[in-house]
Amino acid sequence: MKKLLKHISPLAPDDSGVCAVLYEMGGITVICDAGGCAGNVCGFDEPRWFKKRSALFSAGLRDMDAILGRDELLVKKLKTMTEQVEGRFIAIVGTPVPAVIATDMKALERMSEKQTGLACLAFRTDGTKLYDHGEQMAYHRLFGHFAEKKLPVKKGRLGVIGATPLNTGETDSRAMREVLKEKGWEDVVFFGLDSGADDVINASECERLLVISPSGLKAAELLNERFATPFEVGFPFAPSFDISGKKVLVVHQQFAANAVREKLSDCDVTVASWFMMDKRYMQERDVRITQEEEFSDLCENGGYDVIIADSFFRRAAGNFEGRWIDLPHFAAGGRLND
């Protein structure tokens, strides 16, 4: 049966993706929910919650707020909060509740801007889509709104888009910075990870952009169009595996999985992802997985000797009898890199 998960639990949702991108941007993020969605973000999908402070709140909606559509009350609470907590902008993140009652997020955005005097970005997420969808929206709107000014390019400055814990399994940029340093990049900004809104505003200073997840592509294209900043895609942080002459299935976000493929010599490799896959970076047999059954079928009948994927997916692999190599993906198994 479609949409029935029998062996795995749900993957990181779109609202978590928006929150991950905005987490270190210095804004006030309000999840428009009754509490459970904010609890899921802060208590599970956002591993930085107990390490780095962020103004991330729940709107604390109650049934009558939803039934009566009390947007004014929400804006009033927002205004009060801007007097208590510092924030450079406001972000309102949608959940199933505003989706069911058809909240006009655009109107909410305008009302909030008018009442608080701060820029407001409202995101029409509803918790039914996946985190990459939310990340894509957040990156695109963030750069679209704040990266307006063309500044002189700083030679040797690299901007990385897509560096969220959900994509990378890292809660800070140290390890990834080291990798890029070895490749000759001394001045690197990981947008949204150990960096804030100023770096987004000054994005045009970057000599080049590196997009490490498909969720960052749309924003990179925007910056390319606006400032002619060149971009490339890749994931230079992927681990290597000592395998050769095997038929291999690699499962992760597309760019990380592609990077693993590039490091596998003499293997017949298929990349699969539960998340968005850009056709430009797909090979002929690469697969976008949308259902648990599809994944089981791929593992059982794909003829693979090795599967490299988060061990979280193991239960859904049916009777796959080959070798399983664990490749953690936080948006799936909720585990950080060691």
Added chain:
Amino acid sequence: MVDAYYITAKQLAKLSCETLPEELTSAKHMIYSSPATLDFNSPGAKGFGVKRAGLAIPGSVMLLIAPGCCGRNTQLLNALGYSERFFYLMLDDTDIVTGRYVSKIPKACEELLGELAQKPSVIMLCVTCVDALLGTDMERVCRACEQRTGVKAAPAYMYALTREKRLPPMGLVRKSVYSLLEPQQRYSRECNILGFFSALDDGCEIYDLLSQAGIKKVREIGRCKTFEEYSGMSRANFSIVLNSEARAAAQDMQQRLGIPFIELTRMFRLDKIANQYRLLGQAIGAELDDTEYYEKTKEQIESFKKKHGSLTFAVGESLNADSFELALALIGWGFKVNEIYGTVGERNFVFVKKLAQLSPDTRIYSNLSPTMMNYVPSEDTDAAVGADAVYYHKDKPGADFNGEEQPFGYRGVAMLFEQLDKAIDERRSAR
């Protein structure tokens, strides 16, 4: 930026439940995700939220019918061995607007049964804010699932939107988990303890006191290993309710099964514990002799005080106690309480009034207030009680006091001091 909001016990006692400051009223402000809020908002993450609680019936499985975001943190329960008991019917954006998924639920139940080696005792159908807003008739859905599969189905309402209603989700789920009990012959020497999903600590004196009164069998859902043991709960002569969230379930059992109930409160003041046992004895027609437990606990407190001195505590609410009642108990034993992070309501305002007399300068914070983001831990705290208080006072010794074994009565007090003693000793030896 403003400092974290607080009000002293003396100031608060001058107000009433109806005139609480906005900062102490969750509906009036945005909600900060403090550790206590996470327990409150996302209890699936730790302890018993609706999802885990719904699986308290032995042999049960759960179908969560929701958008992905509602089931995401269920992964935390996998580590506790629940992975094979959870199934998910994922809703898309059209589903949540049209409600078209409702007709697919019986088929989903049928299909999940194919994955199980044994027939489950019940399929719990867990629904969320989406169904609260769509007004889904879950009784009808459960009947349709039963007809299609031949397995009992019961609803678990994870309606976060209705958290402050008269019957909140944690009350409703308790009613659901006892709803499968069927009338049978009752036995005068058997009783139930209702209120928690895990059992009371094995050393709790209530078992001995009930035995003194001639009770031969005490059942708790947390101790039931099989559906047969669970079914035995309807043999009870009476139930003891230790948590008001189980009141609706007890009322339902009284109405359907004829089992009356007695309500007790988890308290930490020794005189109140003694008084409750006296009243329990009167209610069941027996004299309960708790002298030995009273004296032993009193000695333990004295010995702790002698060892560690008159400490000043910060008391949180992410713990197995009422923050305000526990604070009163600590003050009564000669300690100081400088800060409480708690939720004030009708239930505990009476404790605030008493606190104002004994410790008027105690500062009361709301864990839910956005200003708690700016909280700076006070220097005058020696130790913390409660996971949230421990989080706020990372550099001080503290006991989470929120474990699965439920504290109650004198044993509850003993558990508190055992955990505090251990935490303080560990911190000292680490220096």
